[in-house]
Amino acid sequence: MTGPAPIKFYQTGTLTVGNRLLPVLNQSVQSDPGRSNALNCGHRACQGCGEALGARYALDAAMRATNRKLIVANATGCLEVFSTPYPESSWQVAWLHSLFGNAPAVATGIAAALKVKGKADTRVIAQGGDGGTVDIGFGCLSGMFERNDDVLYICYDNEAYMNTGIQRSSATPPTARTMTTPAIGEEPGNVFGQGKSVPLIAMAHGIPYVATASVADLRDLEHKVEKAMTFHGARYLHLHVPCPLGWGADTAHTIKLARLAIESGLYPIIEAEQGEVVGRRTIRKRVPVEDYLRPQNRFAHLFRPTLDTRRIAEVQAIADRNIRRFGLEGGVQ
């Protein structure tokens, strides 16, 4: 008779980027000194840019999953501008940019050409910010989904048009201050009840794979990119990437804010296949939405000059609904 299996315990487990105590096979792409660094140094993103970090996280994982046979089409936006001021480029991956709104269509064309040329083992990613994805490129994106083109689309969501100076997008959360939703009047900041969830819209297309992820959970993000590459057809990954400049946050707090968004329930981490939710990342240490809102100047009017308890409660209600709706309550995943 044998006793209970000894508990495996690895100090920080998979919570840290690497872990010297884990077997090599269980190590993350980012901990590998030979990672692709798809987005290399010298790029002109702001200090503490979540999008630059998220793009490297996602594309390095995709490079490993595809054995570096990868082509990336990029929509206009911060990511394109800061990485590729002519004639320099930070990309260490085959990369091209056309227009703000057509990245999904460009990627569709690349995938079709590869198929014709018999190079279907080379995979295609299209990527853009929330502006290029949820607003300007949305028609092309829906078309790409509907045709089930063999492309993984990655949206780096920093919740506004940051490149042009912080204008509201349909991914901007309620009460957030942007240049087009100023913190003035009866209801300062962005309104409640507008905007859209593109992950849910993508699911409604019934495409093979849809997932949300965050720069605060690297292992989950890498796992999802790798998993997405096991499917053919249209796939969608929505990645939460805090923007210190646009959110009015400390440049050191990018990952911390992304983490608080998850732990408060405001940013649900889920995955779906053929339109059905198949996985969720449960909350590890739940926090009130206030903890997430308070360090960001775009929500300063909720706290100063007086505490706006009513609207904070409304934001809390959104988090509570997410937790209920996606079953986020619980311990470690």
Added chain:
Amino acid sequence: MNRPFAITLDPGSSMVNKTGTWRTKLPVYVDRLPPCNNACPAGENIQQWLFLAEEGNYEGAWRVLMRDNPLPACMGRVCYHPCEDCCNRAKVDSAVGIHAVERFLGDEAIKRAWKVTVEAPHSGKHVLVVGAGPSGLSAAYHLTLFGHRVTVYEDGHAAGGMMRFGIPKYRLPREVLDAEVSRIEQMGVTFRFKSRVKDLDETMRSGGFDAAFLAVGAHVAKRAYIPAGDASKILDAVGLLRGMEKGDVPLLGRRVLVYGGGNTAMDVARTAKRLGATDSIVVYRRTREKMPAHDFEVQEAIDEGVQFRWLSTVKSEQSGAFVIEKMVLDDKGKPQPTGELGVIKGDSLILALGQDVDLSFLSHVKGLEVEDGVVKVDTRMMTGAAGVFAGGDMVPAERTVTVAIGHGKKAARHVDAFLRGAAYNPAPKHDLAEFEKLNSWYYTDAPHTVQPMLDAARRQSTFQEVMGGLDESNALFEARRCLSCGNCFECDNCYGVCPDNAVKKLGPGKRYAFDYDYCKGCGMCVEECPCGAIKMEPEKT
């Protein structure tokens, strides 16, 4: 060159854009002092040996431990582990069981017969150590590692001092002590047992010693005048515990009173229980909160059925009964007599009122000063007499085994410097790694592994060891609960979270380096470092 239409420049890498120039603050790797290391009276580098134990390198861990403390198997058992009282993990769930891992490493070393070899060439100097207690053993060990010849004079028949003649077997089995002492002996230390130094000057001269370290301990029991019809009913605790070691089992009777509130009182009350007393009652003049005994020892005594009579002093004895006076605490917390008397039956009374140092052998030493019954030493542990150092219970300090071991190490370093005609200057201490400097999010949730305790019934009647040890799997588990406060444990977080690829990974054991050509100074690596091993500094102008 032949370029496509409207293209005037060759494509280039963004690497030409040195974004490091944007920076106003820069991150710097630091080592901070973990609270455990800071609290250890023996100056152990606990974080470092746990780091090695985490990867299963127990011998490496033991060797790091042995740099500071030659008695890990003993210390893992008897140390009061001040390291655990300030462990940052206590703020996450509960403190790391450092003593349990230390004990496991010490026991592994005994089991696998790991040895320490002396690398230093022989210095030609000869050092006298007086007393083979923890402090003397520690000094002898470290002095031998420095290359000096060491002879230890010991009054008793074996080495260990209070670890043998004061601490009962159920807390420290003698096989463990013997194994660790013999390892020191095998390094070349000469022991002279039953050799009491009567006149230090004379012994130094005749033996040709170049320096001396005194560590005779405090073995003279303090007495209280208690008029008694039968004086044989009153014994002293140190004498009793020492006699036990020699095989003299005292006749205590069924009902034993212990007078005092220190750890020795607990030891002797628990020993009385094991010797067959039905009632073992501690009489103490103050309250439990004011007791000098460590709380866990009081708790273990209570678990074993030892009773307590708080706020009481013993006045006299007459025909099998002791007169007790009730005390009250005044506003300063001092006990004051009330005049209210009571009687408590008892077959014997054991006095555990503290110990004094026997200083008679030092009466001729010039320059050596005594104050409040203990020997005065300077910051080097040197007495007023040049070349004569002292440590352990005979100098002013907290009287614990670990403090004594620390004294031995510290004195050995200064003795070595003295013999070489130099000064020993310890490296400045790092800043403390407070909990606020850590990012505890990254540590996996894990409960404290509780050492199996012998069930109470069993330990009341035998001298078998009370605390069990960890086995390999749970020792590893326990070691991995360490947060590695203030010291990089190579988790790759800085390497991963940098949006600018400005951190270079240098390979196992070599940690990381910043690439200041590209680091923009966002501070994310500092914020996301679990153990607080990076700090931000203003950019140099």
